[in-house]
Amino acid sequence: MLTLFRYNWQVREEWFDLCGQLPEDELLRERMGGVGSMLRTLFHIVDVEYSWIRTLQGKPDFDGKFEDYQTLTQVRNLSVTFHGEVDSFLKVWSDEMENNILTVPMRDGQLHKFTHGEVLRHVVAHEIHHIGQLSVWARELGLQPVSANVIGRGLFRSE
Amino acid sequence: MLTLFRYNWQVREEWFDLCGQLPEDELLRERMGGVGSMLRTLFHIVDVEYSWIRTLQGKPDFDGKFEDYQTLTQVRNLSVTFHGEVDSFLKVWSDEMENNILTVPMRDGQLHKFTHGEVLRHVVAHEIHHIGQLSVWARELGLQPVSANVIGRGLFRSE
Numbered sequence: 001m002l003t004l005f006r007y008n009w010q011v012r013e014e015w016f017d018l019c020g021q022l023p024e025d026e027l028l029r030e031r032m033g034g035v036g037s038m039l040r041t042l043f044h045i046v047d048v049e050y051s052w053i054r055t056l057q058g059k060p061d062f063d064g065k066f067e068d069y070q071t072l073t074q075v076r077n078l079s080v081t082f083h084g085e086v087d088s089f090l091k092v093w094s095d096e097m098e099n100n101i102l103t104v105p106m107r108d109g110q111l112h113k114f115t116h117g118e119v120l121r122h123v124v125a126h127e128i129h130h131i132g133q134l135s136v137w138a139r140e141l142g143l144q145p146v147s148a149n150v151i152g153r154g155l156f157r158s159e
Numbered sequence: 160m161l162t163l164f165r166y167n168w169q170v171r172e173e174w175f176d177l178c179g180q181l182p183e184d185e186l187l188r189e190r191m192g193g194v195g196s197m198l199r200t201l202f203h204i205v206d207v208e209y210s211w212i213r214t215l216q217g218k219p220d221f222d223g224k225f226e227d228y229q230t231l232t233q234v235r236n237l238s239v240t241f242h243g244e245v246d247s248f249l250k251v252w253s254d255e256m257e258n259n260i261l262t263v264p265m266r267d268g269q270l271h272k273f274t275h276g277e278v279l280r281h282v283v284a285h286e287i288h289h290i291g292q293l294s295v296w297a298r299e300l301g302l303q304p305v306s307a308n309v310i311g312r313g314l315f316r317s318e
Contacts (some may be wrong), residue, residue: 032295032299033297034291034298068176089225119310128287132289132292135192148285
């Protein structure tokens with residue numbers, strides 16, 4: 001599973017590069033589906049990953065607002081800023097932590113229980129799902145999307 | 160990682176249900192991005208998962224053509240047909256198989272080497288990515304997409 005985090009980080013960097021070819025107004029343009037714009041999608045990915053990792057550590061989550069990160073450079077810098085802590089947490093992750101229980105209040109007002117392994121898989125799938133949305137919007141703008149392939153990225157020992 | 164397969168299967172069933180609300184011509188309509196239509200996306204997900212699992216077993220992959228599966232029922236039946244073999248393979252999967260090497264000819268004409276673990280993660284991410292694309296197209300059609308959440312689906316021992 002940790003390899004899928006590394007996959008996400010690699011793909012995310014490639015999307016930051018690709019989005020650098022677009023004017024800021026295209027990145028901010030409201031679109032149908034997902035969280036509504038390309039830049040907000042990238043912000044949301046960064047926010048959700050970091051906030052869950054903070055929560056798993058019993059620390060306050062990130063409460064920054066997208067309105068304060070309205071350029072690609074700001075969102076990319078935020079991703080870099082958070083990355084160290086996320087990476088450090090995952091480096092000490094071990095299989096014994098898999099079934100640790102996290103109890104959190106959710107949007108429905110109820111306390112929910114999740115295993116730590118469940119939360120990590122949620123974070124992984126969350127980013128892949130939103131990147132799929134970006135790929136449709138990129139095509140609409142005439143861009144070739146970043147490859148979503150996991151194979152062939154040098155992430156495994158075969159290469 | 161196997162939990163993410165179960166996640167994908169659950170989400171896929173919900174998408175089959177949701178797509179059942181759409182007329183067939185909307186499912187077949189060519190769209191921007193991905194593999195081009197909602198039904199072709201579902202077919203592609205089923206095809207790719209099964210073909211890789213077959214390849215990992217040293218068996219011939221699926222060579223069916225989308226042109227022969229032009230209704231939601233046909234694609235859903237194909238998914239059900241393949242599921243048994245995919246599930247059986249994953250039930251006997253063990254961590255020791257993680258670094259087994261698969262050598263396959265790829266589209267570039269070269270032989271590529273992948274670990275079995277790499278291929279399984281590729282299959283998992285492949286489906287999540289394409290489901291993200293479906294979610295945009297569903298919104299364009301005024302539908303509420305299937306939830307992409309991993310948490311709260313009863314897939315883990317906390318619940």
